[in-house]
Amino acid sequence: MSPAGVGGRLARGVTLVASIVFALPALVAAQAGNAMAGKALYELRCVGCHGEKGDGKGPAAELVVPKPRDFTTGLYKIRTSANKAPTDQDLFRIITDGMPGTSMPSWAVLPDKERWNLVAYVKAFAADKFKEAPKKLELPKDVASSGESIKRGKEMFEAIECHKCHGTEGRGDGPSRAELKDEWGHPIAPANLTKRWTFRGGASRTEIATRLAAGVLGTPMPAFIDSVEKPEDIWHLTNYILSLGPDSPGYATLVTVTAVSDAIPDDPSADFWKKLTPNNIPLLGQVIVDPRNFNPSVDLVSVRAVYNDKEIAFHLTWDDPTQSTADPGKKLFADAISLQFPPQPTPPTPSISCAGRTARA
Helix, strand or coil, rough: CCCHCCCCCCCCCEEECCCCCCCCCCCCCCCCCCCHHHHHHHHHHCCCHHHHCCCCCCCCCHHCCCCCCCHHCCCCCCCCCCCCCHHHHHHHHHHCCCCCCCCCCCCHHHHHHHHHHHHHHHHHHHHHHHHCCCEECCCCCCCCCHHHHHHHHHHHEEEEEEHHCCCCCCCCCCEEEEEECCEEEECCCCCCCHHHHHEEEEEEHHHHCCCCCCHHCCCCCCCCCCCCCCHHHHHHHHHHHHHHCCCCCCCCCCCCCEEEECCCCCCCCCCCHCCCCCCCEEECCCCCCCCCCCCCCCCEEEEEEECCCCEEEEEEEECCCCCCCCCCCCCCCCCCCCCCCCCCCCCCCEEEEEECCCEEE
């Protein structure tokens, strides 16, 4: 079955990897950090990307997508405040959790005291921006998820034109994607709302509502608290976003093939395939051999497979919002995917049953 019609395109240089989930400790109450102690730690851990001056121009910056944060501007994407100044807790959390989908890792391995020292030093790069105290962001009264709420959220998604960046299905492939840039003129991709586990700043209802209400500074994502018709629409929009995809990919390392008695449809868009649970295989950029691919646009392939007494079929889908140019003559996309099978299955190792136990021969 050709992948061209399965609903996606695949970037080159990807390798299958197993999924490892790290449990992060609960955040502690805010503490006063030591900027001088943080400086030594910053030069050891952070200068490679963020640079000696904190301007995001470290020696590794050219390899990083998106680019490292420029601390000298005092602009931070993830905050729980109503004004531009983030709270110390906001900065501590990003240092602790990292930023999914970027090169910013979790630094939860560092003692709390060292992370608070980093908070103090990072703030020193733009001390004037922190003269104004953070103002608490007040969210409207929570609205529980329901069919009616999700319907209202979808209406707001279209009314305030979220689809122009995030796409009609929330996959981050809207028509404005190609022209989006951040505060520093770097290309920036809108979030894929169907992959909640990649959300920066958290994927809980409250965290998503906070992003919608406060916006994401330094990016084209504005604050919507004043754009919605009613304050509670923030929660309807949140409920709609939560409906677009699961909270976890449920990564698989083996592909399960389902037996069916009916004919297998050739149409990759048939409802038949939508009813099957996908096997989500994680992908990682090929970074061993030149040309290395540090920032692949595809991080997962979903495989659905069925067989009957006559044939077996594999249905592959993936999200690649980057534009591929089709060959007008051959009508082929630049990206492709292939399945590889052994020429001959390896027979199982015979076993010998002995006194109620089974031993390999």
